Amino acid sequence: MNRVVVGLQWGDEGKGKVVTYLSRYHDIVARFSGGANAGHTVNYGTFKMVHHLLPSADFTKNIGIAIGSGVLLDLQVFAEEIEELRKRFPDYSGKILVSENAHVVLPVHKEMDKKIDELLKIGTTKRGIGPACSDRVMRSNVRISELSDEKKAKELLEKNLSLKKLYGLNFDIEIVLEDLLEFYELIKHFVISPIQMKRYLEESSILFEGTQGVLLDIDAGTYPYVTSMNCSSAGVSAGMGFPVKVDEILGVFKAYTTRVGEGPFPTELVGKEGEALRRAGHEYGSTTGRPRRCGWLDLPLLNYAIEMANVDTLVMTKADILNGFEEIKVCVRYKDGKELLSLKGLEKKEPVYESFTGWRTLEDSSFERFVNFIERETGKPIRYISTGEKVEDIVEV
Numbered sequence: 001m002n003r004v005v006v007g008l009q010w011g012d013e014g015k016g017k018v019v020t021y022l023s024r025y026h027d028i029v030a031r032f033s034g035g036a037n038a039g040h041t042v043n044y045g046t047f048k049m050v051h052h053l054l055p056s057a058d059f060t061k062n063i064g065i066a067i068g069s070g071v072l073l074d075l076q077v078f079a080e081e082i083e084e085l086r087k088r089f090p091d092y093s094g095k096i097l098v099s100e101n102a103h104v105v106l107p108v109h110k111e112m113d114k115k116i117d118e119l120l121k122i123g124t125t126k127r128g129i130g131p132a133c134s135d136r137v138m139r140s141n142v143r144i145s146e147l148s149d150e151k152k153a154k155e156l157l158e159k160n161l162s163l164k165k166l167y168g169l170n171f172d173i174e175i176v177l178e179d180l181l182e183f184y185e186l187i188k189h190f191v192i193s194p195i196q197m198k199r200y201l202e203e204s205s206i207l208f209e210g211t212q213g214v215l216l217d218i219d220a221g222t223y224p225y226v227t228s229m230n231c232s233s234a235g236v237s238a239g240m241g242f243p244v245k246v247d248e249i250l251g252v253f254k255a256y257t258t259r260v261g262e263g264p265f266p267t268e269l270v271g272k273e274g275e276a277l278r279r280a281g282h283e284y285g286s287t288t289g290r291p292r293r294c295g296w297l298d299l300p301l302l303n304y305a306i307e308m309a310n311v312d313t314l315v316m317t318k319a320d321i322l323n324g325f326e327e328i329k330v331c332v333r334y335k336d337g338k339e340l341l342s343l344k345g346l347e348k349k350e351p352v353y354e355s356f357t358g359w360r361t362l363e364d365s366s367f368e369r370f371v372n373f374i375e376r377e378t379g380k381p382i383r384y385i386s387t388g389e390k391v392e393d394i395v396e397v
Contacts, residue, residue, distance in 0.1 A: 001247045002206045004233045007213030008251040009307040011260040013385060015252050017042025019056040019297035021211045021394050027204040028064035033231045034211030034238025035072035035105055037125040037202055039285065054081045055209050066355040067102060069194060070239025072132045072237030073144065074105040075183035078323050098190045099197050101144040101241055105132045108164050108171050115167060122225055123261025133228040135160060139284060146192055147184040153177060198242045208236050214305035222343050225263025226316065233309045251311035253302055255319040258292040260285050264347035265333045267295035281321040296329040299377050300340040306378055317386040325358040332336045339379060
């Protein structure tokens with residue numbers, strides 16, 4: 001059985017913990033999009049791991065991991081995470097597979113990201129994802145495959161860096177190449193061809209791990225305040241490099257809403273209310289450390305994301321963060337009364353709230369009413385509820 005886990009908000013929904021828990025039912029966890037801009041935090045109880053590039057498999061159970069051609073690899077970050085994996089789990093024996101067609105994030109991409117975001121003010125993570133995607137489309141980037149041939153890698157790198165002079169950026173080709181080849185030596189035994197990847201996955205039960213969220217997808221999200229890739233379920237086949245069969249799509253959402261960076265946010269809470277929610281949920285970016293913008297759950301946006309990602313089943317996270325709140329609000333519609341068919345003009349939407357009595361614990365009847373309400377309004381079952389920070393803190397409903 002193959003399943004996909006996607007975020008239904010602007011990322012930071014707790015997908016890493018959910019994927020780690022669900023991975024026990026699969027042979028391998030595969031990443032199909034994103035890069036080191038992702039930050040999936042997994043709490044094993046005695047320590048935490050933040051996965052920027054490594055798929056969030058449960059390494060205690062030797063679940064394999066795969067990185068598709070749609071992932072942008074920062075080789076230094078990936079090598080560091082492999083080293084941490086070896087230290088934390090010295091007995092890990094799961095498969096580690098990397099598509100040779102995956103593109104590389106170069107140091108110049110990060111510098112470009114900083115310069116471009118100063119002008120466009122998107123609020124990116126500055127991890128070089130947008131510029132690397134641009135070079136990929138312009139056919140001037142370096143892939144993992146090219147690093148097996150130093151001459152070919154140097155030719156591509158020379159073309160790439162010559163273009164960057166247009167931005168006033170100059171990098172020593174020899175130094176960049178030397179670093180890339182050094183990191184490649186550390187990971188080359190994981191690298192396989194796309195056909196090998198396809199054949200291996202076809203014989204396995206796969207859990208595909210989405211990054212960011214539907215509302216940050218470059219096509220489905222709040223453009224231009226989005227990531228540079230298709231991080232929704234629509235991107236799975238393209239991100240792996242070949243058609244894949246998917247049996248179920250699970251959508252993860254917080255019991256409230258957060259966002260990092262710029263862009264519209266109809267239910268955003270400012271002042272003391274927003275700060276109280278931020279403190280309660282420890283809402284600071286795992287990649288950038290930036291404070292997240294916080295607000296109430298937005299059902300029109302949630303239903304939009306569910307439909308765009310063709311979600312079958314829901315996973316609720318961070319409901320426990322709301323323990324002790326006297327009143328919980330949910331946006332049930334917007335004042336204009338229109339169904340949300342597009343995100344165009346989202347910045348003008350004014351929320352209409354329905355209030356719920358708060359709960360002290362997730363065993364309270366008031367929380368049960370909250371869950372039933374969301375299931376009724378979305379038409380989708382909530383199959384899993386996260387009850388805490390650790391991997392095992394999940395209830396299967």
